[in-house]
Amino acid sequence: MEDLKIGVYICNCGTNIAKVVDCDAVVESAASLPGVVVSRPYKYMCSNPGQEMIVQDIKEHGLNRVVVSACSPRMHEPTFRKALQNAGVNPYFLEMANIREQCSWVHEDGAQATEKATSLTRAAVLRVAQHEPLERRSVDMCKNLLVIGAGITGMTAALDLADAGSKVYLVDRADRLGGNVARVDLTAPYLDSARDMMTERMTRVVEHPNIEVLLNSEVEDVSGFVGNFQTTIISKPADGKGTPTKVTHDVGSVIVCTGYKEFDASRITHYGYGKLPNVVTSFEFEKMLRAGRVETKEGKAPQYVAIVHCVGSRNMEFHPYCSRVCCMTALKYAQEVKSAVPGAYVSDIYIDMHAFGKGHEDFYRRSSEVKTLFLMYAKNDYPVIRKAGPKDDCEMLIEVNETLSHETIEIPADMVILMVGMEAREDSGEIARLVNISRDKDGWFIESHPKLDPVATTTDGIYIAGGCQFPKDIPDSVAQARAAAARILGRIAKGKLDIDAVFAEVDEDHCSGCRMCNELCPYTAIEYDAEKKRSHVISALCKACGACVAACPSGAIAARHFTDRQIYAQIEGVLA
Amino acid sequence: MTFEPKIVGFLCNWCSYTGADLAGTSRIHYAPNVRVIRVMCSARIDPTFVLKALTDGADGVLICGCHPGDCHYSEGNYKMMRRYPLLKKLLADYGIEDERVRLEWVSASEGQRFADIVNDMTERVRALGPCSVKTDLATDMAER
Amino acid sequence: MAIRANLKLIEELERYGAQDVSNCYHCGNCSATCPFSSDHSIFPRREMRMLQMGLETKLESSLDPWLCYYCGECSDDCPRDAEPGETMMSLRRWLTARYDWTGISKLFYLSWKAELLAIIIVALLAGAGFLAAGFLLGGGDISVYNGENAFLPAGESWYGLPTGTGVHLFDWILAGVLVFFLSTNCMRMWWKTMGRDKSVKVPPHLYIAKIFSLPWNFMSQARYAKCDRKRPWAIHLVLMLSYVTMLVLIMFFLERMAAGPGVDWKVHVFGLLATVGLLATTIFAMRGRVKKTESQYKHSHESDWMFLILLVVVASTGFLQFALHRSGLDVAANIAYVVHMMAVVPMLLLEVPFSKWSHLAYRPLAMYFNEVREEAATAAEKSAVPLGAAQAA
């Protein structure tokens, strides 16, 4: 390679640096370093004249490396990289020494500060000598999309992408669209018709030219990486007979919206679900509402209806978490019962009333106004439901240790509605393995970051949305669906997928195939090639943290722009 | 004049380096003895970096990463955390005082904390005096 | 042992004037706002709770409703507009009905028509009584104002009774009836609240020790003064004192009241003051209830109106006969007198023992009982529950 021509620029930043650091001294000592052909101070390197100066020097002295000692690289690295680029030098031939935030602004003693600035600059010079030209690369971004799960979340995401012109494969295990929401009649808190909403979504999905709906189908395999997945889908024939058909499609992204499954109420013996005929789950009651038959198994209109919250949620035995939607649904039932059976008395047995969303508190108040009796019980202190005696004017009696009154209360009930919580589907493990994303202790899929990136996962190109990530109500699920869609739309818009020039590489000659790195990578960016017995990095997935580099026993992995040699050089620089 | 120890600091880009910058923007003064080297994640810090620094004449090495749970790469700092005890054991074998190498968590909003850590460490290392390992280790390595 | 909830009780209470009870979400704001609420009796929230759940017996045995003067602060601060103050008010009505063994209270509270009818009948009987007696026995001289003698035969002796004591005697009989009903109901109150309550063991001597709180609270309204809001207390005190003054005057100084035409200041000054007091306060209250100025006036049960109207009529007619007599219009004064009696008799016979008036007995009693009970409780007090003890559970 051609010999080094390094230009070193020491920024005074007005007096910000110069006030403490003797910049000229730094300039001098830098000038004497190997490979340095230019070394100058300037008032404000970031200013246009400052950048212009670099460009000029590159032209005149044919500089091929540049060191700028100024503020934090977090401020102006992009600025100077651009300058180099404009002058036709690879932007990665730049190194900055942070002599403001981490030197002049934090030290008083001029001599010591100057010494520090000098050694930081020296380190930068030695490091930049080791730099390699890096190119930002890009991989193809396939527009097609695979959506696993055709509930409200899946359909919403599918429609967004399909409208934008992507081919969408919408897969569901069930034999119908709509998932759990399709079982619901009205939605809290405005009691809008869920059915109308679903009809609208389903009609558009079915009629959409860009959406291919695959019911009774399962995703068998997803391979490849972001922008370039191959997926195999097996579809059982609708009637159950005949041989399953297998299709493969290329997709650029996958959205997992497999939703949740309801808690099995019979697991809590206190409630006698399955034994007592008129103890029903929320979904069973929903069915009664739709059929217009809010009545006991004996066909009588119930005089007393009781609703029990947190069935399977917020307890030590089953699920510690709150299922987020049950409170509002319970309040909805309280009001619906009053409408269907005007004479009925409703009691609502809860722990905390989670009415946190828009219009929720008002809805809670409305349910109080229709004279619902709210009873509070303590976590893990389950109410007990038992058959009433012949003398009682009701079918069942519920014994509650009521915390607001400190009494043990018996509530009469002819019908009890159990607000069953949500839990991860039993196939979530399988799905997680399929698209290799991780699950938390409760089986919910884990997002890449709850606040930075709630719909992405640690596997780039795989997104999660809706109830499969954690219990969610409809608006939040829809929002997540669209968030995932947006992320994909953004990438499609660019056509290609930019990959940062900084990532890890495996030197296959040195790789021993121990596979230690495979496990280590949080982004599953390292693949093992069984034939070659070597691992290699899928650069598109690598986020350049360098964990694998440090761990590789045979030193076969190099982190671009953070190679051992570069960092060694820096160490020598600061210590020389 | 008093002995001025040389300390090499390896800081993760996302929390600790930002925290160090914050110390600057907030003009919090601290000892000038630490020379910072930026890495993307504390998980990138190869034990050999530490050894290299010590053999090249550093009197101390400071390693900073995001607080547990804060890692930009979700769990890189845990990897460092697991690596650290082994490293310490190794250093102990070389007879390097425990206080010369230190792992700390510094978040992007903890400029003050970073300054305090640097000051504290500088004092401790100064108290220990120069690190003898440079020569010992050099010979030791040469024999291999 | 679990207590059965009665989801229907709330409907019953609504007929006694309870408002929006089910709105309460139990933040505890009202109890903490009320200066009377204490660890021994946390109200009004606990009453709200017992009412929502329909714990009849517990409500029946509660003294708390009588400890509340309805200053209205709890209702104003209530975040859910659940009207705890009005709940306490309605509970007082309900309890009055529960204490009363005749069932008349209940009838009156649930049907204002019945109450009005009863009042009218008794009023007419009273009026008719005078006239009839007058005619049958050859009445007195209506042109002379001398109390009942204007209607009833005067004379040295009348069926062996001393002169001019007919009505006075009647007064005493009325008083007797009144006291009989009231005291029997008070006994029931004691039984329901203290007698059958096994939770606290009350040593009898405590009743003696605390006995003085009874007249003290009755006369002074001292406890009421503890409310953060002073105006309702002041008004209530004036009304109260005026009423008692009148009662005493009528019971013990009737002749001197009726005497005249010269004004006997030693007696009349009290009468006049009391009249002014009664009229001023009742009219203020009526105005308040019409305009709904303060939260304690926001909701008015028929019984509240009955109470005020009757008071105004009694006070005004009483003053009227006095005024007429002093200005020499004796015939008019005599008529006014009868009208006055027509209001007084139903008031004493029906309202005092069976309606809102009865609280002048129940409230001081409740305070007395409460002091006794608290004394007993503190004696038996175990170490207090630590704050946030719930966490332990």
Add this chain to the structure above:
Amino acid sequence: MRIGVYLCQEGVGDPDAVNLHSIASYAANLPNVEVVRDLGAKPNLMPETLAKEIKTESLDRVVVAGDSPGFFKPAFTTAMAQAGGDPDEVRLASFRAFDASSGIGTARAKSILACAVLGVPFPLAAVPDTTAVHPVTLVVGAGVAGIQAALEIADAGKKVFLLERTGTIGGHMAQFDKTFPTLDCAACILTPKMVAVGQHEHIELMTYSEIETVSGSPGDYTVMVRQKAKRVDADACVACDACAEVCPQRTASEFDNGIAERKAIYMPFPQAVPNAYLIDEASCTYVLSDGKKCGVCAKKCPKECIDLDQKDELVECQVGNIILATGYDVYDATKIERYGYGVFPNVLTALEFERLTNASGPTGGKIVTKTKRYNKRKKADEWVFDTEEGSAPKRVAIIHCVGSRDANHNAYCSRVCCMYSLKFAHLVKEKLPDAECYEFYIDMRAFGKGYEEFAERIRDEGTFVVRGRTAKVMDGDGQMNGDGLMIIRGEDIVSERLVEFPVDMILLAVGLVPAHGSAEIADMLDLSVDSDGWFSELDYNASPTDTERGGVFVCGACQAPKDIPDTVAQASAVAAGVLKSIATGRGLDSRADLSLSDIEARAANLIRV
């Protein structure tokens, strides 16, 4: 087919929004409608009687119409079942959503009703026409929501104007210390995003700017933006602080929520983006004296980038889509006298405490009580945080639902307070292990991923979590001078006793209210807001981020209170609508502009296919 239309009002929203009378007469003329009944407001419906009518009139379909007919549906479904009809044939026509609460209410309500009668979901029939879309987007408000939305769109290579009222982006999140429930530091999450925004080639940042006017139509809006004079050249400024050092004027720092001071020329906070100083007209001597006095900063500036006489500028932005991310303000705690905010110095609002406990805050994260000090300039005593003199609080009480869930203030729940209060408890316990900490709550609303576990953890850490609302805060030494201890009184419902005890610091979990000025923005875009002032989404469930105005979207807390994860999700979601319209070059027109006849025609059409 025989159809019956029943009008019943529940009393949700504005009762005068629609003219029920004219709707009734309109309904009568719809095909197959045999019965039209106006049952009035909150009717007591008896399924049996309804069933009789359905039978006698032999109705095959019943349409329940009103502001929220769902409240009455079960009665009709039951009736339908009793009458032997098909319960699925009870249809709803809700006048609440889809702009039926706005000026076009009655007309819109009619079309909604028409669709229900024809058995077609309204949104299916009422798909507005598409219009050409200008590929540039305006994002209003640069809090975490605005930042996220802007990045989503800009990362797709589309140009974004990011508008921010204050001198820096970051919004409230930038002020926070830790974020629940993971307790990771807000700055660690946000600053990289802020830097990314500042350096993004496709984002044009307009800080210290506000919307002046909006004109145009969906897909092609012209927005006039007033760029207030910063009087400092942000590109040239190197944040050397020389100007602030010499500036004589001090005033309360907005970023520190008033618990610390800043100069008249200032940088909102060290990591501000753009990382530059600006001059606050309200406190600058030079400005206030119309250039007669002071002006030292300009002289002192080494880069000569201060132009004290700079004037506001009007900039015109051509945009296709507008995203509203204007966020929230907190409830004014002084409106609740009984908590003594403003009277007792150590009663703090949530945001004040965020700054107090923040490692980069005025006390460097040290939690201390305020101390009295004589202010020479103001010639008065004032209460300030002083890490030397201030003592660590021994008892800290945190009061939930301040201004929320209260008919006398805001009836709604602010959604985030429970969790951030628990976070506060943790921070107090972490920094002052010996301090007693009390939470006074009504319902513990820990509903999110990891929230319930977090709440449990706080209990285990020894914070007393008391169920009961604090009634009042009184002065400990009886003289209302705010000195010394405060007495807090409330009911501990779960352990069934009244609590009244002294505390030396009280944190008010103040609720959220729409950001000031959002009403004006709603007017400019003629967008409807709900009764509490939050922007109304098009459809609560189906389109939570769309509005009835084509090309106008809402995300984050300006639509209703939201925590960070939900806000970020919404902010990304909003980008979907925008990117979709840019990708296809066609966006949806305003539904509001659809004529009744269009909708009728389309609905009829949908049945045929």
